[in-house]
Amino acid sequence: MPAAICPVIGAVGIAGTTLGALPVVGVAALRDRTPVMSPLTVAVAPLIGPVTGVLAGL
Incomplete structure (x- = not known):
């Protein structure tokens, strides 16, 4: 179930990159x-959040 929040983590990653x-x-x-x-750096930063979330959900 925690892996279901990966899209939210991805959105937070994009917001963090912008901030x-x-x-x-x-x-x-x-x-x-x-x-x-x-x-x-700017291109890869938003991808780190979702990847981390998926790995944490395994």
């Missing part, structure tokens, strides 16, 4: 700089 990226972009904008984030 993590926003301060980086915000601070860069305030300092008139270009934010530099690895695209791989």
Whole structure:
């Protein structure tokens, strides 16, 4: 039954990624700089939540 909440965990992962990226972009904008984030990090981060949830449910 706990594995049934994996989609919720995935949504939280996407929200967490967004909340993590926003301060980086915000601070860069305030300092008139270009934010530099690895695209791989931003792309993989939302997948870590669901994968962790599925593994925990096994």
